Amino acid sequence: MAEAVARLLIVEDNKVNRLLLSRSVEVQGHRVTQADNGKAALEMLRREAFDLLLLDIEMPVMDGFGVLEQMKTDADLQDLPVIVTSSVEGVENIVRCIGLGAEDYLPKPLNPVLLKARIDASLEKKRLRDELKELVRRFATSEVAQDLQQSGFALGGKRVNASVMFADIRGFTPLVESQTPEDTIELLNDYFALMFEAISSHGGVVNQMVGDGLMALFGAPLPLDDCAGNAVAAALEMIELIDQFNQGRSAMQKPQISIGIGIASGGVVAGYTGTQQRATYTCVGETVNLAARLEAHTKLARRSILIDGRTQRALKHRVPTDALGAVTFKGKSVAADVFAVVTRQHN
């Protein structure tokens, strides 16, 4: 499997070593790019994609330790396998490389057979890791994938501050009954594509889709500045996108759709729920309930976006809102202040 051409970056200040190593790797059929110090190497790594890094330790400007340290803190680079090739003396230096995340250590002068074996093994491991990441990404959001990678998988939650959004298509059931199943699926796919775009471009994460409804989180699993502001900005963009979408649909004589969005902010318990075999990342708590109630209430209030008092206060008047007064939702003992975000239709 490792027979495919891989892109390798060789970082080595010594010209003889660099030429020899490049030659050995090219003979194996891989593509080689060269850098003669650590700083130049990092610039290349951030500019183009590589499959494997062969790294010397002793170098001017920035040495191999410096490169490993920087890669370790860079989310884009921390998974790139590194084989340290060096004639640096002392076990403590080798230990330091491995501690900094190097996959392997090969002493110079390099034995070509050993070099090939290590390169093939590293590339194979990277391929499996990439496949796994791709799989996780397809079924989870990249934020959840990143959180899983950083903290590992564990059922159980933590308390975080976040804004929770619920959205769905109004009058969806009659619409489903009036059109072909193919049209419904196509509509849903277009709708979700637009909603995902608006939500993720504001730092939100869609964590659940049920039918035509979705739940999105702002501030979990990864922290986000100004959760409430971002959630409301995403909501406004969603309304805007649906407007444009409707223009396209009316040109094709298709029925218009409208959506309702509820947003609440505050403490939530976030984490993976389910079983060891099948789990999902979600948030639960009062804030989540309130957001769901607000979304349901949009129909009654005849407004597209409803938010709670906490979200409204966090906006600090950056976005115009109308106070709709206190509403006592089903199953709640205390009334909640409800605000409608002013959208273009209501101007």
Place this chain on the structure above:
Amino acid sequence: MSESVIDQNVYAELQSTAGAEFAAELLDTFLEEAPGMLTDLRSARAQGDAECFRRAAHSLKSNGNTFGAVSLAALARELELAGLNADPAHDLDALAKLDAAYARAAAALRKLCSG
């Protein structure tokens, strides 16, 4: 005599794995680069730049090993590990030995390559 200067097995191995032509080109590169490293060692000694001194010694050791230049590599390794000596005369003496070892290695390698 040339056995102690060059480990011929190492050079033969290099020729067989990388190709004789490439080995010859690589040797040319080494012969171009090495005098600069010897100069670096002397100027690092003169400026008291321990880091630069160690790095240049390290490079010579590493390249010496690549071509099987055993005595050159051994002397360079001693300098790498010892670093700058408090007594400059001590280092200058070692550098003179290193220069001589390099001259012998270069001559022997040239002969091996053309022979």
